[in-house]
Amino acid sequence: MESDNASSISLDENISDSNEVDDFTNCFNCDNDEIKDEDYLNQVPELSRVILYAGDSLDDNQWMRKRIKSDFGIDYLDPNTSIRKAFKFISSKLIEANENLNIYLENFIEELKNSCQKILDDCEGNTDSDSLKVIKDLAHDDCWISTSYHRKTAVETYYVGRIRFRMANHKSNSQTIYLEAPSSVDKEGIIPLDLSQFKNQSKNQDFEEFSLFPGKIVVLKGQNFSGNHLVVSKFINFNRFLRPLFPLQCPQILQEQEPFNIVCACGPFLKIDDNNQIDFLDTFWMKSIANYLKRYNPDVLFLLGPFIEESMLSSLERWSRQNLMLNENLYPYQWNLDRLFNYQIRFLCKELEGLSVLTRIVLIPSSNELGKINVFPMYPLEVKCQKSVISFSNPSILNIGGVAMGLTTTDILLHLSRNEIHNIDPTHHKSGERIRRLCEYVLSHRNFYPLLPPDLNLNLEYSKYNALLMRQTPHILVLSSVLRPFIYNIDGTIVINPGKVAKNCIARIILEPLKSTQQYTGSLSQFTNVEIIKLNY
Known part of the structure; x- marks a missing residue:
C-alpha cells in the first residue's frame, strides 16, 4: 500500500509557487513494495x-x-552509438545539450505518430473504439504536434512535450509542473500545467490517473483559456501504441x-x-x-x-x-x-x-x-x-x-522513485506495481535514463x-x-x-x-x- 492520498493533489489551481511539500512526491521509503x-x-x-x-x-x-x-x-x-574508449567529458555546450535533447524529443514524437499509423493500417478492426479514436487523432491530426502552447483555445486540444518541474535549491520542486515543447512547435514553449481537475475528481470508474516525473514525454488533452497555462483534462497513455522494436x-x-x-x-x-x-x-x-x-x-x-x-x-x-x-x-x-x-x-x-x-x-x-x-x-x-x-x-x-x-x-529506478508524483489509487493496484511502472518508463521512452535533470549525484x-x-x-x-x-x-x-x-x-x-x-x-x-x-x- 502506498502512503500517499490518491483523492487529492497539492497543486494550486493557479500554479502558484509554493514551498510546501507535495503530497504526491513519492520518496524511496514511502511504499512497502520498494523494500530494500x-x-x-x-x-x-x-x-x-x-x-x-x-x-x-x-x-x-x-x-x-x-x-x-x-x-x-x-x-x-548498434556500433554507431557505442562507446569503446574514454572521451572528453564536460565538454558539451549548453546549446549542444539542448539540441541533443530536442532531437530526441522530436524523433520520439515522429516515431509515435508513425506507430499509430501502422496500427491503423494493420489491425484497425481489433482495437476498441476509445483507443481507435485516439490513435486516429494522433496518426492523422498534425495539430497535436504543431499547436503553440500559448495560443488561446476553449476547445480541448492535444498537446505533446516533456514534463519539467520548477527548480528550487538545485532540486526539482513538484509544486509547479511545466510542459516543454519541441523547438519545432514553439522555440520558447514552456507553460505551466493546471491539474485542478484531477484534484477535485471522485473515486469512481472514470477516475483519471496520472504519473509524472521531470523528463517524461507526455501527450495530454487540455484547454488554454488565457494563453498562460494549460488546464489538463486527461493524460493519454500512449505506451500501448508504441510497438517494440525487437x-x-x-x-x-x-x-x-x-x-x-x-x-x-x-x-x-x-x-x-x-x-x-x-x-x-x-x-x-x-x-x-x-x-x-x-x-x-x-x-x-x-x-x-x-x-x-x-x-x-x-x-x-x-x-x-x-x-x-x-x-x-x-x-x-x-x-x-x-x-x-x-x-x-x-x-x-x-x-x-x-x-x-x-x-x-x-x-x-x-x-x-x-x-x-x-x-x-x-x-x-x-x-x-x-x-x-x-x-x-x-x-x-x-x-x-x-x-x-x-x-x-x-540506478535509474531509485532516481525515478525520488522524483515521481502520481494520483494512482493504491487500493486498485497490487503490491510491486510501482516498481514495474518505473521499469515501463525506461522501455516506453526507449531511453536508459529518461529523467531530466538527472540526479544530483x-x-x-x-x-x-x-x-x-x-x-x-x-x-x-x-x-x-x-x-x-x-x-x-x-x-x-x-x-x-x-x-x-x-x-x-x-x-x-x-x-x-x-x-x-x-x-x-x-x-x-x-x-x-x-x-x-x-x-x-
Missing part, C-alpha cells in the same frame, strides 16, 4: 535457494552446462540444440565484516562466484559494477594505513585502485585456470566506481590482467549471438546522449538497483534486477532453443527462464 533487498531476503525460507523465478520452475541440475562451447560473438548491438533475425544461439545460460552479478564485490571493516584484498565473493562457475559452467557471466564503491573511500584510507603499519616494506597506497580492481578479476580468472569452465566474463562499469570519473554514460573499464575478460560501456545493448541484452549499473554527459537511447528493444534488460530484486515481463522484454552480490544475490537466465526459426516473432519471453538465487547456499 536485505529486508526482502528475510522473507525467503532458509531451506530455499531460489528467491524468485519467472518461466518454468527448473531443477537445479538443469542449470548445469554439459555441452561444448558454442561459437557466438558478443559486441554492441531485432528482426532469429538469434543464432537459439538455433542450436542446447539452451544458453547467462549469469548476472552486481557489485560491490567486497565483503564488509561485523565491525563494518573492509579488507580490500578479500576475495570471498569472487571465490563464491568462481565456485558457481565451476559447478554450472554458464555461457556468459556479467559482472556489473561498482567493483569498489565511492562510499568505501574512508575505509580504503584506513585499510592502507593499517597495512603500512603491519608491513614496513609497503609504501602508502601501494595498492592503488587499478591494482585492487585487477587483483579481484585476476583472482577469479586464476580460480578457473586449467578447468573445463568455458564461461566468458563481461564487465559493465559504474559511475559510482571509486577512482573513476563520475560520468554517464561511462566508457568501458581497462582490464590489464586477462585478454579473455571483456568490458563494455554503461549503459550497453549487446548482441550476444543474436540476443539483444541491455544492461546498466546506474550523476554527471550526465549530453554530448554522448545518443548512447542512452534504445534504437532497438532488448530481449532482456538488466537494471541494477538497490530496490528489491524483481523479474518482470513488460511488452515481451524480460526486465531483471538481480539484487546485490553483497546481499548474496545473483540472477541466472536460461534461453531455451527454438524448434524452428519460424517460432521467433520478436520477443523471447516464452523461451526465457529466470531465477534470482542465493549465491552461497
Whole structure:
C-alpha cells in the first residue's frame, strides 16, 4: 500500500509557487513494495535457494552446462552509438545539450505518430473504439504536434512535450509542473500545467490517473483559456501504441540444440565484516562466484559494477594505513585502485585456470566506481590482467549471438522513485506495481535514463546522449538497483534486477532453443527462464 492520498493533489489551481511539500512526491521509503533487498531476503525460507523465478520452475541440475562451447560473438548491438574508449567529458555546450535533447524529443514524437499509423493500417478492426479514436487523432491530426502552447483555445486540444518541474535549491520542486515543447512547435514553449481537475475528481470508474516525473514525454488533452497555462483534462497513455522494436533475425544461439545460460552479478564485490571493516584484498565473493562457475559452467557471466564503491573511500584510507603499519616494506597506497580492481578479476580468472569452465566474463562499469570519473554514460573499464575478460560501456545493448541484452549499473529506478508524483489509487493496484511502472518508463521512452535533470549525484554527459537511447528493444534488460530484486515481463522484454552480490544475490537466465526459426516473432519471453538465487547456499 502506498502512503500517499490518491483523492487529492497539492497543486494550486493557479500554479502558484509554493514551498510546501507535495503530497504526491513519492520518496524511496514511502511504499512497502520498494523494500530494500536485505529486508526482502528475510522473507525467503532458509531451506530455499531460489528467491524468485519467472518461466518454468527448473531443477537445479538443469542449470548445469554439459555441452561444448558454442561459437557466438558478443559486441554492441548498434556500433554507431557505442562507446569503446574514454572521451572528453564536460565538454558539451549548453546549446549542444539542448539540441541533443530536442532531437530526441522530436524523433520520439515522429516515431509515435508513425506507430499509430501502422496500427491503423494493420489491425484497425481489433482495437476498441476509445483507443481507435485516439490513435486516429494522433496518426492523422498534425495539430497535436504543431499547436503553440500559448495560443488561446476553449476547445480541448492535444498537446505533446516533456514534463519539467520548477527548480528550487538545485532540486526539482513538484509544486509547479511545466510542459516543454519541441523547438519545432514553439522555440520558447514552456507553460505551466493546471491539474485542478484531477484534484477535485471522485473515486469512481472514470477516475483519471496520472504519473509524472521531470523528463517524461507526455501527450495530454487540455484547454488554454488565457494563453498562460494549460488546464489538463486527461493524460493519454500512449505506451500501448508504441510497438517494440525487437531485432528482426532469429538469434543464432537459439538455433542450436542446447539452451544458453547467462549469469548476472552486481557489485560491490567486497565483503564488509561485523565491525563494518573492509579488507580490500578479500576475495570471498569472487571465490563464491568462481565456485558457481565451476559447478554450472554458464555461457556468459556479467559482472556489473561498482567493483569498489565511492562510499568505501574512508575505509580504503584506513585499510592502507593499517597495512603500512603491519608491513614496513609497503609504501602508502601501494595498492592503488587499478591494482585492487585487477587483483579481484585476476583472482577469479586464476580460480578457473586449467578447468573445463568455458564461461566468458563481461564487465559493465559504474559511475559510482571509486577512482573513476563520475560520468554517464561511462566508457568501458581497462582490464590489464586477462585478454579473455571483456568490458563494455554503461549503459550497453549487446548482441550476444543474436540476443539483444541491455544492461546498466546506474540506478535509474531509485532516481525515478525520488522524483515521481502520481494520483494512482493504491487500493486498485497490487503490491510491486510501482516498481514495474518505473521499469515501463525506461522501455516506453526507449531511453536508459529518461529523467531530466538527472540526479544530483550523476554527471550526465549530453554530448554522448545518443548512447542512452534504445534504437532497438532488448530481449532482456538488466537494471541494477538497490530496490528489491524483481523479474518482470513488460511488452515481451524480460526486465531483471538481480539484487546485490553483497546481499548474496545473483540472477541466472536460461534461453531455451527454438524448434524452428519460424517460432521467433520478436520477443523471447516464452523461451526465457529466470531465477534470482542465493549465491552461497
